[in-house]
Amino acid sequence: MSASGREVDAVATPKARAGRAAALHRRVEAVATAAAGILDEIRPAPADHHRQYELAERLRAAAEQVAPGWAGAPLETLTAATPPGDGPPTCVRVGAAAPLDDARFPALVPLFGSGHLSVDVDAADPRVAGLLRALLLRLFAATPAGALLARVVDGGPGDTFAGFAALADAGLLPPPATDLAGWHAVLAEAEQWVAAGTARQRGHDRTLLLVVASLPDGAAPADLERLADLADRGPRAGLHLVVAGWPVGGALPRATPLAVRTAYALVGDPPAAGFSSPGTESPGGLNSPVFVDEDPPAELVTEVCRRLARQIEDGSRLALADLLPSDGLWTVGSVDGLSTTVGDAAGRPVSLGFTELTPHWLVSGRSQAGRSAFLTDALFGLAARYGPDELALYLTDLGDGESFVEFLQTERDRSWVPQVRAAGMAADREYVADLFGELEAEVRRREEASRRAGGQRYAELRQHQSLPRIVCVIDNFPLVLRERDRLATDLLARLDALARAARSYGIHLVLAGEGDLGIGGPRDPLLGQFPVRVALPGGSAVLEPANDSAAGLPVGSAVVNTAGGLGGPRGATRGHERMIRFPDPYGDPQVLTELRRRLWSARPEGSVPPVVFAGYARPLLANDPRHRAALAGRVHAPAALLGRAVDVRRSTVAVPLGPGAGRNLAVLGRDEEAERLLVTAVRSAAAAQPEPGRFVLAPLANGSAEPAGVLAAELAGRHRVETVDAAGLRAAIESGEPGYLVVFGSDVPDATELPPELLRSLLLEGPPAGRHLLGWWRTPAPLAGLLGPDGAVDKLTAVAVTDVPGGRLERLFDRPVWWEPRPGRAALWDGPEEQGTVFVPFGTGEAA
Numbered sequence: 099m100s101a102s103g104r105e106v107d108a109v110a111t112p113k114a115r116a117g118r119a120a121a122l123h124r125r126v127e128a129v130a131t132a133a134a135g136i137l138d139e140i141r142p143a144p145a146d147h148h149r150q151y152e153l154a155e156r157l158r159a160a161a162e163q164v165a166p167g168w169a170g171a172p173l174e175t176l177t178a179a180t181p182p183g184d185g186p187p188t189c190v191r192v193g194a195a196a197p198l199d200d201a202r203f204p205a206l207v208p209l210f211g212s213g214h215l216s217v218d219v220d221a222a223d224p225r226v227a228g229l230l231r232a233l234l235l236r237l238f239a240a241t242p243a244g245a246l247l248a249r250v251v252d253g254g255p256g257d258t259f260a261g262f263a264a265l266a267d268a269g270l271l272p273p274p275a276t277d278l279a280g281w282h283a284v285l286a287e288a289e290q291w292v293a294a295g296t297a298r299q300r301g302h303d304r305t306l307l308l309v310v311a312s313l314p315d316g317a318a319p320a321d322l323e324r325l326a327d328l329a330d331r332g333p334r335a336g337l338h339l340v341v342a343g344w345p346v347g348g349a350l351p352r353a354t355p356l357a358v359r360t361a362y363a364l365v366g367d368p369p370a371a372g373f374s375s376p377g378t379e380s381p382g383g384l385n386s387p388v389f390v391d392e393d394p395p396a397e398l399v400t401e402v403c404r405r406l407a408r409q410i411e412d413g414s415r416l417a418l419a420d421l422l423p424s425d426g427l428w429t430v431g432s433v434d435g436l437s438t439t440v441g442d443a444a445g446r447p448v449s450l451g452f453t454e455l456t457p458h459w460l461v462s463g464r465s466q467a468g469r470s471a472f473l474t475d476a477l478f479g480l481a482a483r484y485g486p487d488e489l490a491l492y493l494t495d496l497g498d499g500e501s502f503v504e505f506l507q508t509e510r511d512r513s514w515v516p517q518v519r520a521a522g523m524a525a526d527r528e529y530v531a532d533l534f535g536e537l538e539a540e541v542r543r544r545e546e547a548s549r550r551a552g553g554q555r556y557a558e559l560r561q562h563q564s565l566p567r568i569v570c571v572i573d574n575f576p577l578v579l580r581e582r583d584r585l586a587t588d589l590l591a592r593l594d595a596l597a598r599a600a601r602s603y604g605i606h607l608v609l610a611g612e613g614d615l616g617i618g619g620p621r622d623p624l625l626g627q628f629p630v631r632v633a634l635p636g637g638s639a640v641l642e643p644a645n646d647s648a649a650g651l652p653v654g655s656a657v658v659n660t661a662g663g664l665g666g667p668r669g670a671t672r673g674h675e676r677m678i679r680f681p682d683p684y685g686d687p688q689v690l691t692e693l694r695r696r697l698w699s700a701r702p703e704g705s706v707p708p709v710v711f712a713g714y715a716r717p718l719l720a721n722d723p724r725h726r727a728a729l730a731g732r733v734h735a736p737a738a739l740l741g742r743a744v745d746v747r748r749s750t751v752a753v754p755l756g757p758g759a760g761r762n763l764a765v766l767g768r769d770e771e772a773e774r775l776l777v778t779a780v781r782s783a784a785a786a787q788p789e790p791g792r793f794v795l796a797p798l799a800n801g802s803a804e805p806a807g808v809l810a811a812e813l814a815g816r817h818r819v820e821t822v823d824a825a826g827l828r829a830a831i832e833s834g835e836p837g838y839l840v841v842f843g844s845d846v847p848d849a850t851e852l853p854p855e856l857l858r859s860l861l862l863e864g865p866p867a868g869r870h871l872l873g874w875w876r877t878p879a880p881l882a883g884l885l886g887p888d889g890a891v892d893k894l895t896a897v898a899v900t901d902v903p904g905g906r907l908e909r910l911f912d913r914p915v916w917w918e919p920r921p922g923r924a925a926l927w928d929g930p931e932e933q934g935t936v937f938v939p940f941g942t943g944e945a946a
């Protein structure tokens with residue numbers, strides 16, 4: 099059977115259990131009748147031993163039928179792996195009846211569904227203590243986890259059932275009542291149980307077992323009357339008693355009495371049917387000494403209890419559905435804030451949200467601590483409550499790999515969560531910079547709207563404008579600050595300003611990652627902008643140093659603190675802090691898929707899918723919207739397309755090749771990427787050229803003849819293409835004829851023989867006359883020499899750089915330049931702006 103199948107079994111549905119209870123009743127009656135019939139045959143004791151053996155054998159076989167496994171098998175044959183039955187056992191074994199020394203059969207007493215057991219000696223007698231432990235073990239082990247609850251009264255030392263401690267955590271067997279107050283509490287609880295009526299009336303079908311190992315000092319006769327009354331009314335309501343030390347005032351109603359003698363015990367008549375046949379004059383009871391079960395092995399008790407506790411825990415594991423609203427999708431407004439259930443604390447749902455007072459969250463946990471799980475729960479909770487008019491989501495993760503895929507379109511499933519505007523996976527820091535730019539712009543728009551409306555606050559603005567709250571999640575945020583360089587410093591300063599300004603305009607940030615997320619020491623005012631802290635396992639660093647409430651958390655739990663991580667007295671109830679459990683949303687992928695589809699189906703008309711940036715992927719020229727438009731003849735301004743920016747909108751990075759001065763492209767880099775960039779630039783410029791044009795290809799660098807040849811063949815269908823050497827290039831430049839001059843290796847010795855003035859004037863004056871230079875340089879010096887020391891680069895050409903670091907570009911640009919080369923990325927400087935645009939160059943490949 100599958101693991102999940104077992105779980106279902108362990109915590110069965112109420113209907114299934116009710117069915118079992120009915121079956122239990124029927125079986126009890128049948129068993130009592132059958133047992134009475136068989137026992138009739140051994141009373142009076144037949145003289146002949148042979149018949150005794152035969153009867154013992156028949157009784158053994160009958161016992162196997164009515165009390166199989168845990169209910170009736172000898173303890174030494176049972177292991178922790180012995181499976182439970184399908185409900186509380188109707189009969190349970192108390193020991194072995196031995197009419198002859200070597201003719202034995204299990205001594206069973208009826209219990210669940212019919213009656214109780216009373217023992218005349220209490221658990222101070224070690225044999226009784228052992229018997230009670232054996233009984234409790236059998237009953238719990240025989241019953242599916244959760245279907246049996248027990249309460250224990252142990253007025254002696256109170257440790258009779260110490261070995262069953264694991265059941266306490268699972269809520270199946272609380273610590274014993276050892277004094278008068280505890281005893282009265284147990285009586286009251288049992289009375290309540292009975293008062294609530296039958297299982298059906300109670301709305302659940304669990305069975306309560308009350309075990310009295312010994313009465314506490316001071317137990318009054320009135321208490322015993324209450325117990326007798328419970329015994330009388332209990333079975334109908336699913337309450338059963340095992341009472342040791344019940345000699346008092348006659349029989350316990352509906353109980354099978356067990357009398358302990360020196361060497362053995364005697365089992366009296368069960369309540370519904372006696373062992374003796376009607377009309378006989380026997381003293382009643384089982385006419386055979388019974389050797390009561392001995393103490394079960396401690397390890398067996400521990401293992402069984404742990405198994406039950408585990409099953410209870412599994413059975414009570416939360417599911418994503420528990421966090422979702424029960425009254426349908428998108429029923430609440432976000433004017434005053436956002437709120438969702440993020441988990442449960444002691445069985446109660448815990449909400450967390452975003453308001454002006456609790457605007458931003460920090461979520462910390464070590465790797466594999468369930469950070470994505472927690473965020474996924476919270477985001478789906480929000481997306482189920484607030485529609486796209488109320489909530490917009492930006493999801494970013496700087497860590498490697500795919501993230502947030504549950505929210506996004508995939509190749510197989512084109513649905514998406516309609517609140518998600520954009521997602522960045524394996525995102526670069528530049529993506530975060532651009533994201534901040536988008537949010538800053540939105541804050542400015544909202545500030546402006548507020549000003550225009552006479553200083554209205556966000557909630558007032560919402561009365562006449564659609565201004566959804568925005569939640570922006572950045573996972574693995576510490577990677578933004580890993581290098582403490584200019585970009586990091588800049589981003590941190592912008593974060594500070596953004597966090598302050600955004601809170602009043604319904605824009606909220608969730609920063610997640612490991613450790614303290616790197617955003618400052620305890621007294622850093624920036625931290626004050628993040629009053630909500632969620633500490634997952636290993637995430638204590640987002641709490642105050644003295645707050646150790648997240649120490650030792652297991653996966654699937656978190657400390658949620660809304661007071662900036664502030665602790666409080668140990669053990670005290672902290673209103674601002676809760677320890678929660680949250681579900682594993684990946685536990686049932688089907689549920690996520692269905693939820694996404696439901697949200698997607700409810701999307702407003704005209705919704706567009708989120709814009710997704712995946713840092714590990716290569717965009718393709720053939721898929722680029724601008725290139726496609728050019729191929730379709732819808733673009734009439736030629737431009738060289740290089741790739742897609744590392745930004746939220748996935749802008750196409752293009753160098754316009756119009757008639758303005760300096761509309762040329764210099765690609766700089768030693769790697770193949772640089773050469774490919776030149777080829778892509780030419781290919782896309784050719785596609786955007788409305789009329790047939792002239793392309794002069796000069797493959798001067800070693801190895802460039804081949805890519806130039808491929809390019810020439812490709813362009814030849816539509817354009818005039820010439821492939822030339824250095825002399826041919828010079829001639830082409832001097833001819834003054836319009837067209838694109840494409841130079842592979844503009845810094846090879848051949849090319850450097852070209853007079854610099856010739857190239858310079860081409861760069862400067864060519865574009866207005868329809869002549870553009872698209873060249874590839876491998877080192878910066880020759881290019882810097884050509885462009886001159888006076889910072890004129892902006893007037894002469896756009897520059898795309900691959901593997902040359904910023905430090906080596908200063909001479910070229912005549913100003914400090916920040917660029918850290920990395921695989922699969924390039925940067926473009928086009929115009930006087932200091933910062934280049936980081937982009938992912940187009941890859942080579944087929945269109946999707």
Ligand SMILES: Nc1ncnc2c1ncn2[C@@H]1O[C@H](COP(=O)(O)OP(=O)(O)OP(=O)(O)O)[C@@H](O)[C@H]1O
Pocket residue numbers: 463464465466467468469470471472653654655680681682683684685
């Ligand atoms: N509530 C939960 N109960 C049990 N298991 C969980 C729970 N939440 C997550 N898990 C499991 O823990 C593992 C880690 O979860 P998750 O991917 O969310 O961690 P993470 O912290 O985001 O990891 P990383 O950032 O290192 O990728 C997964 O296998 C997930 O199924």
